[in-house]
Amino acid sequence: MxxxxxxxxxxxxxxxxxxxxxxxxxxxxxxxxxxxxxxxxxxxxxxxxxxxxxxxxxxxxxxxxxxxxxxxxxxxxxxxxxxxxxxxxxxxxxxxxxxxxxxxxxxxxxxxxxxxxxxxxxxxxxxRRYDAEYRRLKALLDGGGLGRPLMLHCTHRNVSSPAGFTSAMLINSSVSHEIDAARWLLGQELTAVTVLRPTASTGAPEGLADPQFVLFETERGALVDVEVFVNSGFGYQVRCEAVCEAGSARIGDDHTMVVTTRDGAREEVAQDYLVRFADxxxxxxxxxxxxxxxxxxxxxxVWDGYTASVVAEAGVRALETGRRVAVDLAPRPDLYTAVSR
Amino acid sequence: MxxxxxxxxxxxxxxxxxxxxxxxxxxxxxxxxxxxxxxxxxxxxxxxxxxxxxxxxxxxxxxxxxxxxxxxxxxxxxxxxxxxxxxxxxxxxxxxxxxxxxxxxxxxxxxxxxxxxxxxxxxxxxxRRYDAEYRRLKALLDGGGLGRPLMLHCTHRNVSSPAGFTSAMLINSSVSHEIDAARWLLGQELTAVTVLRPTASTGAPEGLADPQFVLFETERGALVDVEVFVNSGFGYQVRCEAVCEAGSARIGDDHTMVVTTRDGAREEVAQDYLVRFADxxxxxxxxxxxxxxxxxxxxxxVWDGYTASVVAEAGVRALETGRRVAVDLAPRPDLYTAVSR
Amino acid sequence: MxxxxxxxxxxxxxxxxxxxxxxxxxxxxxxxxxxxxxxxxxxxxxxxxxxxxxxxxxxxxxxxxxxxxxxxxxxxxxxxxxxxxxxxxxxxxxxxxxxxxxxxxxxxxxxxxxxxxxxxxxxxxxxRRYDAEYRRLKALLDGGGLGRPLMLHCTHRNVSSPAGFTSAMLINSSVSHEIDAARWLLGQELTAVTVLRPTASTGAPEGLADPQFVLFETERGALVDVEVFVNSGFGYQVRCEAVCEAGSARIGDDHTMVVTTRDGAREEVAQDYLVRFADxxxxxxxxxxxxxxxxxxxxxxVWDGYTASVVAEAGVRALETGRRVAVDLAPRPDLYTAVSR
Amino acid sequence: MxxxxxxxxxxxxxxxxxxxxxxxxxxxxxxxxxxxxxxxxxxxxxxxxxxxxxxxxxxxxxxxxxxxxxxxxxxxxxxxxxxxxxxxxxxxxxxxxxxxxxxxxxxxxxxxxxxxxxxxxxxxxxxRRYDAEYRRLKALLDGGGLGRPLMLHCTHRNVSSPAGFTSAMLINSSVSHEIDAARWLLGQELTAVTVLRPTASTGAPEGLADPQFVLFETERGALVDVEVFVNSGFGYQVRCEAVCEAGSARIGDDHTMVVTTRDGAREEVAQDYLVRFADxxxxxxxxxxxxxxxxxxxxxxVWDGYTASVVAEAGVRALETGRRVAVDLAPRPDLYTAVSR
CATH class of the missing domain: 3.40.50.720 (NAD(P)-binding Rossmann-like Domain)
Structure with missing residues (x-):
């Protein structure tokens, strides 16, 4: 053929x-x-x-x-x-x-x-834009039945970080997925970022600021918070709850098989992004x-790729300075819509 | 190529x-x-x-x-x-x-x-043998951690039946999936079948015995019950709970997105088998x-195909007579294992 | 005072x-x-x-x-x-x-x-009539929004049976709760009972027919099935799903705290009826x-108490004979309604 | 008597x-x-x-x-x-x-x-210290099996706010529950607070900053975030997820009855705190x-009562100024432990 x-x-x-x-x-x-x-x-x-x-x-x-x-x-x-x-x-x-x-x-x-x-x-x-759950959430938000989105609460957990993973990489590697997903779900640019650092987990390598709690503001006043925890020890969990004016919707708590034994009712938690996002x-x-x-x-x-870089760089500065850092984008060429669909 | x-x-x-x-x-x-x-x-x-x-x-x-x-x-x-x-x-x-x-x-x-x-x-x-949830359940049962299976509780619901659907077709068309799935999950032949008929739903076409409750016995004494309800009105639901000596496991209650509004917390229910089983x-x-x-x-x-025919025919007789009907199989050629994996 | x-x-x-x-x-x-x-x-x-x-x-x-x-x-x-x-x-x-x-x-x-x-x-x-979940289900069925009930699927599991527990006691002690609950939920008398015996679990004491699968018919054609398994090993689980003409409702899968660790997402399962039904x-x-x-x-x-006795006796006979046994009640005195509310 | x-x-x-x-x-x-x-x-x-x-x-x-x-x-x-x-x-x-x-x-x-x-x-x-779910979570954290708590993610939603409810009252009336619950669950004082204000919901009365997103820091470096949304329109939801070094635990997603109809699978959401917390x-x-x-x-x-006042006052200042505000407590009399059990 x-x-x-x-x-x-x-x-x-x-x-x-x-x-x-x-x-x-x-x-x-x-x-x-x-x-x-x-x-x-x-x-x-x-x-x-x-x-x-x-x-x-x-x-x-x-x-x-x-x-x-x-x-x-x-x-x-x-x-x-x-x-x-x-x-x-x-x-x-x-x-x-x-x-x-x-x-x-x-x-x-x-x-x-x-x-x-x-x-x-x-x-x-x-x-993530091709994940069935994210697409369902996107369709729900675009459908308008829940009204205007006010907040996204996101969770991004890995079992453990690979060797050489740095505190900045929690932002520019891990959270970069949420940066794009939030822009896409909301159809809005992110305008500022603040990063909070709880005491690091003893399960994380020495010196790694893990977990972090990242707060994004958007151009129309929504708030996006992300728990990123790359040495959670227990699983690969990607969740997102959209809180809107007329309701909320949550993805990522999928349970496909419930097994009940002497140890209680248990659901498997994916351990790897290649499993969770294989489809x-x-x-x-x-x-x-x-x-x-x-x-x-x-x-x-590529505008999505570019903005993800800019926001991630602002995030890393926010992590390093402990302050809120504004996002400063170059003018957008006409070839691109604000946020691609 | x-x-x-x-x-x-x-x-x-x-x-x-x-x-x-x-x-x-x-x-x-x-x-x-x-x-x-x-x-x-x-x-x-x-x-x-x-x-x-x-x-x-x-x-x-x-x-x-x-x-x-x-x-x-x-x-x-x-x-x-x-x-x-x-x-x-x-x-x-x-x-x-x-x-x-x-x-x-x-x-x-x-x-x-x-x-x-x-x-x-x-x-x-x-x-169904290629569905991710069924495969997970099969792997769990084969793994042996839950011990010997004692019962399978199955649910098979459609929104509505197509024109011309007969009472016998609840068995030989709808339940035929459970016939094969039960044999495959348990690795055992089905040996007898009994069909109970609750009062038909007023949502079903006149004269259709819907729902039905079908009971299969297996060669090593397990029990398989199937609620088949093809005019449930509310969704396409295929569930299976395996009850074993050391625990139970349930598939088919998948919820991928929970939407909370004034009307409560709601999960979508698939309406069609092509959606539920597309993968x-x-x-x-x-x-x-x-x-x-x-x-x-x-x-x-083809041995699986043959046994499904024989069991379905016994099921239709059980429906028509109201009695327990034994399943009578021809000798199995050497080419086939008892239940293919 | x-x-x-x-x-x-x-x-x-x-x-x-x-x-x-x-x-x-x-x-x-x-x-x-x-x-x-x-x-x-x-x-x-x-x-x-x-x-x-x-x-x-x-x-x-x-x-x-x-x-x-x-x-x-x-x-x-x-x-x-x-x-x-x-x-x-x-x-x-x-x-x-x-x-x-x-x-x-x-x-x-x-x-x-x-x-x-x-x-x-x-x-x-x-x-059970005083349990919050059962009351919610009863109110839902009485409200009529789901239409006429067609089937009740019930589960009754204990961790283990006390010494001296007999095969008949699975019916007249354990299932007697479902006998009353089914009458109360449906507002109908039970008219016949059949008992199936899967191969007994090796976790049950020698000679005890455990689990059993009990089928009740009601005066207006509904079907009630009960899995009773008193040596399940894993918990005290009491569940009930009512399947009606316009929808289904399920209680007993309560999860109040989900704990996620290296071993997956886990919910506690009650081990004792005094815990599950304390309230x-x-x-x-x-x-x-x-x-x-x-x-x-x-x-x-006392009419509820009497009918429970009669149905349980029919159930024990059904267990012993392997046959469907009709329920035969004495005339009901005027003091009592058919099924008390 | x-x-x-x-x-x-x-x-x-x-x-x-x-x-x-x-x-x-x-x-x-x-x-x-x-x-x-x-x-x-x-x-x-x-x-x-x-x-x-x-x-x-x-x-x-x-x-x-x-x-x-x-x-x-x-x-x-x-x-x-x-x-x-x-x-x-x-x-x-x-x-x-x-x-x-x-x-x-x-x-x-x-x-x-x-x-x-x-x-x-x-x-x-x-x-809340007497609520069964909170007590279970407290027992789990005190038991130590999940390791040190790193973050608490809290949700506090009401259907609608009473007349006269002010932006400050989201902190000193609504969130005051989370202030005490967080101190009690973690056994730590709260040391600083930041309040973010997403664009207000059009479902909230004119001028009310609703929802708010409140961040507390604790004396041993844990982070507590609270979404407070008193005009959510859809329910009274109080949830808490504790993220620890060896696992996470979540309460408040209780579902006691799942009703499936043409509109999907639905769980009731409590509408009132007197229902949710009656027990x-x-x-x-x-x-x-x-x-x-x-x-x-x-x-x-009364030390718990006092610290709740101090933290709430700091929260209101954080809301008004848009800045992080440190919590300044008077010396604690010997009669009181740091956080009462």
Whole structure:
């Protein structure tokens, strides 16, 4: 079938390999056409067993490989800017894992580059927008039956943080999901951020400010609070309660099987984001592939990626200073709506 | 990609069209190669927009079309036997929607035909085995931590029954899912069935015995009760509680979003099986395609299809007579394990 | 305060002692005036620390003690008939623990004796009618919003059965609560009973048919099923789901605190009926005392006590014979409504 | 029975009348001996039907009435200080509704007066400490199994606020419950408070800052956040989630009956604090009466009442200034532990 979308996957680490498997075994209408990783062995291993895949150390070579019609960027954040610009230069639709670009200055360059093209090519990997529960909440809020949203109460807990995780990363890696989700759910920009630091858990590595409690204000006066606790020890829990003028709605307390034993009634708690959001990743890639085959680009855009960088940087300053920090965005190019749907 | 599995889909009605969409847009590794329906217009409509698909009035012609390497039977039940035998004759792997064959005599002929081949070709469409919650419950029971299962309490409710639905169909169409699910969860054959008829709901069509309460006994003394209520008016609810020697486990009370308003705290209830089991259908087809591409056949087998027919027939007799009816199975060919996993 | 209701408590065992504590420490408007138990030491111990209480071996002497204006019967079942008749002879209001009288013949004599008086004196201890959840369900069903009830699915599980518990006692001791609750919730008599016996749990004592699955039919065609499992090992669970023409309602899945740890999200399960129904016992006694001080008798009546005996006897026969057994009631005296409210 | 505790009830308004009913009809071991209210008609009405009760316009006269052995203060807050001092002067045990004294200066005078007596006489009406769910959470935290508490996430919602409710009253009337509950659950003083004001709900009266989001810091670095929303429109919801080093626990999501209809699965939400906390009020009064009859005073003490005043005043300043306000407590007399149990 000549119409399968040939995808170059940049980065063959944990996330890249998972996306390769997904393109090969789960997603309809696409195939992996090229894999690039500076570690060629890793690239070869990720491509093993797939037919018609070329393997490269150089990302640019992968983009130019035969049958490549789209790019999936799963390399480390610092490599994203160059990869995005290379995709733009070739007119290739691209799905870029978050963070789009780690610093807001680089992120703004991406916004300007794509705006200069006059059309969208990039979709940013905020996959919560593809989660069934988040979509249900979004639909409920957009439907208007609960009235205007006043507050979002969010919880973001991991079992434990990976080695090298810093206090700033609770904001710019973990909470960056809530930054995008809050903007998307509310359809509003975040305008200020304050970070509170309870005494750190003894379950967290020495020196890590974990948990944190992050407060965002929005342009129309809503309040978003986020408990982020990456060494909770007990599970991967992502919850969100929207409190509106005419009611509230809560997602993330899913219980699919209740087991009652001598130890009480128990529900399983997901331990890993790849479990909790497996379906969201599948849907995200399928949506990207489907759109690319139609010649379209949909989903979170680079303005979303840029604002997430700016808000996260403000959050890190708020963490470091203990003060409320205002969010200062560059003017928004006409190509982008305020908050993409 | 020459290695996409070419599938002939027999039947282009509601279920057939949905499977065609699934093969085209959701499932990885397969494509629709032929569609057959006595109503050629319907076949053409279902195949519209797909490349490389031939359309046929005659199922046999579809099986012989170019690139056909597997068969999906979604035609009405009475056409299944002939279609299965045609697939067997050509050595094609086949996924057959339930009921495998409506009557147990015909079902037994399929068992004998496949057993005569000496290898499995057919997977029967008991898609609950691919539902995430059922799989979790199955894994829990197989794990042994709850001890021996003593009882299954099942609920099977629809909003309303389609036109022409008969009292017998509550057993041989609706409860047939529980018949297979109970056998699979318990790993035991059902040995007897009793049906109780509470006063019919005024919400049910005149003359329909709805709800019914069905009791199955198993070969090792477990009890399976099923409330089947196809005109409940309020939702599509499929629940199962397994009561074991060391605890109980319940699935089907999933709540993904709780909305609190002036009217109380409310959770959505699915209204349709295609919503509740959408993922299960996706996984079922993906598993079938993946196995076929490996040259294998897995999942529910024709012995499962046959026993479901026999038990359903006993159930209908129990409904009609008001008495306990024993289940009488033919000898099981060596090709099949007692209850497939 | 001369207007405190002086109560003679007959029986100073586990339940009697608990009621003495309740009258002394919890219930307003009553005091223990006399305690009777054949074991005088046990009676003295139960009365220890209370002022103005006389202690007796002979129940009749307790009824005649100073200040006794009401009787609470908590002695073993076989002593109930004589105690009830003695209370009737003295015109004393009486609260009688269940079973009212163990056999239906004796129970009928009580019905006839009270009917002969022409006024109610006895309240029977079916305390589930005073449980907040059951009352909510009763109010919902009586309100009519869910339409006519079609089925009740009931669960009655204990952690373990006391020594000497027989297979018949699962019916006439445990399920007797559901017998009364079902009559009360539905406002209908039970007309037939069938008992199924799954293979017994290895957690049950040798020879005990545990669990059992009991099916009641009602005079207007509703179906009541009860899982009774007195050696479940995991908790005291009493649940009831009413399935009606326009919806269903479920009680007994109360979760008041959800604790999430490394082991998942967990809710406590009550281990004991005195915990689960503590408030119901309190309310039952308060209602009885309040009515007695107003010169009234309310709550479950001796007709309820009698029918419970008859249905339980039919249930035991159904257990023993494996067959459906019809319920045969004596004519109901005019003093009683069909099912008391 | 001469040993019934004779109680003088000061204030015969809504709360006073409810407590009179409770002492008469619910609580064991006490009776209403005197009622005082400046509005003598209201006092007479509240005492109607009770025997042996004297009625007074002057609180002091009620305290000196025959048989008065304890005092329950349910008059408006500004009258509390004088009433407490009068009870202290007579050595009478007293239960004082919250707020103990509206301003912290007056509250401190009460602390000093009781400390000067050298023994406790007053119990303050923080009735959440007597709620079954809060007690379960307290026991869990004290048990230590979840490790050190890091955060409390609290919700306090009412359907609508009474006439005359001010923005400050969201703090010093509504949140005062959370102030005491947080101190009690954590066993720590609150040391600072910040108040955020999302855009007010259009469901709130013009000019009322509703909802508010209140953040408390504690002496050992825990964080307590409270959503207070007194015109939520949908219910009376009091929830608390304790996030600890080894797990979390949540109360207040109680669902006792799930009703499923065409509109989904629905749980009732309490509309009123007298419903949600009815049992807590009952237990509070019973505990007070039981202790008084033993010659003891237990429960929340005047130090708890004083700190609640100080923290609430800091909260109101935080609301007015938009800044973090530190809590400044007077030295604690030896009579009191840091946070009473």
């Amino acid at each position: 000549g119409d399968l979308l040939g995808v170059a996957v940049l980065g063959a680490g944990h996330m890249g390999a998972d996306h390769i498997r997904r393109l090969d075994r789960v997603v309809s209408g696409a195939r992996v056409a090229a894999v690039a990783d500076p570690d060629l062995d890793r690239a070869r291993e990720a491509a093993a067993g797939l037919a018609g895949v070329s393997v490269h150390a150089d990302p640019a070579a992968a983009l130019d490989a035969p049958d490549v019609a789209a790019v999936l960027i799963a390399s480390p954040g610092p490599a994203h800017e160059e990869a995005l610009l290379a995709a733009f230069a070739r007119g290739l639709p691209v799905l870029c894992e978050k963070p789009m670009v780690p610093d807001s200055t680089g992120a703004l360059r991406i916004v300007e580059a794509e705006a200069g093209l006059g059309r969208r090519l990039a979709q940013i990997g905020f996959m 969201a990743y599948d849907r995200e890639l399928q949506a990207w592939v489907d759109a690319a085959r139609r010649g379209e680009v949909t989903g979170p855009d | 020459g290695d996409l599995l070419g599938v002939a889909v027999l039947g282009a009605g509601h279920m057939g069209a949905d499977h065609i969409r699934r093969l085209d847009r959701v499932v990885s590794g397969a494509r629709v190669a032929a569609v057959a329906d006595p109503d050629l217009d319907r076949a053409r409509e279902a195949a519209a927009g797909l490349a490389g698909v031939s359309v046929h009035a005659d199922p046999a012609a579809a099986l012989d079309a170019p690139d056909v390497a597997a068969v999906l039977i979604a035609s009405p039940g009475p056409a299944h036997e002939e279609a299965l035998l045609a697939a067997f004759a050509r050595g094609l792997p086949v996924l057959c929607e339930k009921p495998m064959v409506p009557d147990s005599t015909g079902a037994l002929r399929i068992v004998e035909a496949e057993a005569g081949l000496g290898r499995r070709l057919a997977q029967i469409g008991f898609m 299960a259908y996706d996984r079922e087809l993906q598993a079938w395609v993946d196995a076929a591409r490996r040259g294998e056949v897995t999942g529910p087998d | 001369g207007d405190l209701l002086g109560v003679a408590v007959l029986g100073a065992g586990h339940m009697g002692a608990d009621h003495i504590r309740r009258l002394d420490r919890v219930v307003s408007g009553a005091r223990v005036a006399a305690v009777a138990d054949p074991d005088l030491d046990r009676a003295r111990e139960a009365a220890a620390g209370l002022a103005g209480v006389s202690v007796h071996a002979d129940p009749a002497a307790a009824l005649d003690a100073p200040d006794v204006a009401a009787v609470l019967i908590a002695s073993p079942g076989p002593a109930h008939e004589e105690a009830l008749l003695a209370a009737f002879a003295r015109g004393l209001p009486v609260l009688c623990e269940k079973p009212m009288v163990p056999d239906s013949t004796g129970a009928l004599r009580i019905v006839e004796a009270e009917a002969g008086l022409g006024r109610r004196l006895a309240q029977i201890g079916f305390m 119901a016992y309190d309310r039952e006694l308060q209602a009885w005392v309040d009515a007695a001080r107003r010169g009234e008798v309310t709550g479950p009546d | 001469g040993d019934l505790l004779g109680v003088a009830v000061l204030g015969a308004g809504h709360m006073g009348a409810d407590h009179i009913r409770r002492l008469d009809r619910v609580v064991s071991g006490a009776r209403v001996a005197a009622v005082a209210d400046p509005d003598l008609d209201r006092a007479r009405e509240a005492a109607a039907g009770l025997a042996g009760v004297s009625v007074h316009a002057d609180p002091a006269a009620a305290l000196d009435a025959p048989d008065v052995a304890a005092v329950l203060i349910a008059s408006p807050g500004p009258a509390h200080e004088e009433a407490l001092l009068a009870a202290f002067a007579r050595g009478l045990p007293v239960l004082c509704e919250k707020p103990m004294v509206p301003d912290s200066t007056g509250a401190l005078r009460i602390v000093e007066a009781e400390a000067g007596l050298g023994r406790r006489l007053a119990q303050i009406g923080f009735m 807590a009020y009952d237990r509070e009064l019973q505990a007070w009466v039981d202790a008084a009859r033993r010659g003891e005073v237990t429960g929340p003490d």
